[in-house]
Amino acid sequence: MPRRLPTVSDVAELAGVSRQTVSNVLNSPAIVREPTRERVEAAIAELGYRPHASARRLRTQRASTIAVRLDPFAGGISGAVLDRFLHALVERGEQRGLSVMLYTAADAEDEIRQFRRLADGAAVDAFVLASTYHGDPRTEWLIEHGQAFVTFGRPWGIADLADPKHFWVDVDGRVGVREAVEQLRSRGARAVGFIGWPSGSGTGDERRAGWVEAMRAAGFDSERLATMGAAAPEGVASGREAALRLLAAEPRIDALVAASDTLALGALIATGGRLPVVGFDNTPVAEAVGFSSVDQRVDEVAAAALDLLEAVGRAESAGAEGHRLIAPRVIMREHGPVLDLVR
Amino acid sequence: MPRRLPTVSDVAELAGVSRQTVSNVLNSPAIVREPTRERVEAAIAELGYRPHASARRLRTQRASTIAVRLDPFAGGISGAVLDRFLHALVERGEQRGLSVMLYTAADAEDEIRQFRRLADGAAVDAFVLASTYHGDPRTEWLIEHGQAFVTFGRPWGIADLADPKHFWVDVDGRVGVREAVEQLRSRGARAVGFIGWPSGSGTGDERRAGWVEAMRAAGFDSERLATMGAAAPEGVASGREAALRLLAAEPRIDALVAASDTLALGALIATGGRLPVVGFDNTPVAEAVGFSSVDQRVDEVAAAALDLLEAVGRAESAGAEGHRLIAPRVIMREHGPVLDLVR
DNA sequence: TTGTATGCGTTATCAG
């Protein structure tokens, strides 16, 4: 029996005040006198009253809801990062009175149709995109139609980075890898190798750059580094082979950093766990197997994304930065020989 | 510049009819004359009009939104099933004009607080719970407060199964495992072993029962079966050890079924891929590694869950079954020696 | 078949 929900009127009647006073207690408690407020609050508690979400949205003209796309291929070893991000977004959103609604889309065109559906119906007042690419039609559409949005991942177009209309938050992979190298060296490693993705992906190139920076600072020249870095497509087997190649070419390598936990796992298997390996994403796999990894701090990312959305709400007047780079955190773990695990 | 959204009045004016007629075109197209309807539809298209979600919700007194909890530990090898379920739920929900909203909760008590927040605010008109246990305080609370909900997973209490107030949909693990065994045998296997979880979990016991049924039907007696089934806690290493134990005790075993892909992966590693192994959940891991698995058909589960919610909406009068058992589907894959993959 | 009037629950405006 879904009992009829109490309304402001019910509260007002019980407290012996007008509806408006109840509304004030809720929205601007400061302007209502102490004893009155207490009486109203008691009535609210007694009735278990909550503002009716739809009524409030209709009146305020804001949905207080953000939409996030749920990818079809949620699985996989790295999909967990998006899962964690989504979780953080929901949690931080709730603290700010924001709901998270999901939608799905088969492709970019389909997604734009969803934008239209959700925006034109005023069901949502902002979108969060989890990954974008150069010339992404989705961000173009959103900008063109004045739709509030923020992306997790910086735009990779040359000029887009500074586009004041494109709000984004990203994790600084370069810094993360640099710190991973430094931590490895501070723990005794000297020659730290790197396994990254083939160049061309912005994310991957940044991570590799972090390795180069750190190793340069440690006195390694370009020639030397050329034999210490490998490119491999995402995959455990691929990572394993890259590690084997690397160690064959440069046996003095005594530690490895990889652009992903997947590659790192491959490297770990290749070396039998005898070399320290640092992955990227700090996935459950890294945690379970027990190897080090660079954590993206999705919680901070989510908070920053919501900050930016609030800012875009307060018009473009803010003038503040339209983006935020989060420094990741290196999680160091001591791991034993990995063969125990798979044999 | 979020242009002002068109309303029914705008459409009515453009089409030269009253607001009511527009509303009729939208909600009961049958009762409006052909030419009028076309004129209104043209106006709708021209303005890009969409009903204002909040206004409609306020008026109709239904949120057209269901809430799903997003687990904190989304990762893991089997978390992917819930991900896929969620994806299916969003997709099927959209077809029925339902939105999916997320919430998080640290524990059952916290979750009940969320129920209260979302229900009392009329933000949501039903909940979907992804897993329940015996004496679950959440379902008790929901029933007690007349909140519409459906669970993915049957209630494991003795009397709860038939409780007409508890709507649930589940996958028939018993049938799934039985069919897996039959398929293995039809492909030449004779002695099919089983690796399941320690007894006590309803889900696990059902899966084991399916194996027993199939093997009994194939002529194996209890005594024989006792040496062909093993219990192991969830985990790759655990599955591997169980498989080794099993094969040592009963070398004639020529195929294995496991209660999860995790256990199956362990078994696969133990046997070096020389024995056919069937897992459960058809996770990305099974797909990637290439071993057989029982697929939960989350898409059907999602559709059934929404069906049930619609039914509960139409009061308890329906009298129809308050639950649905989905038959899973066995996905057979030929796999080669697995050592190539991990070494 | 179409139009008119009313209210869903909330908040904003403005008068007291």
Add this chain to the structure above:
DNA sequence: CTGATAACGCATACAA
């Protein structure tokens, strides 16, 4: 500081 009144956009009962 408090209370009356209007309006957000839509859908329904009822009248035309």
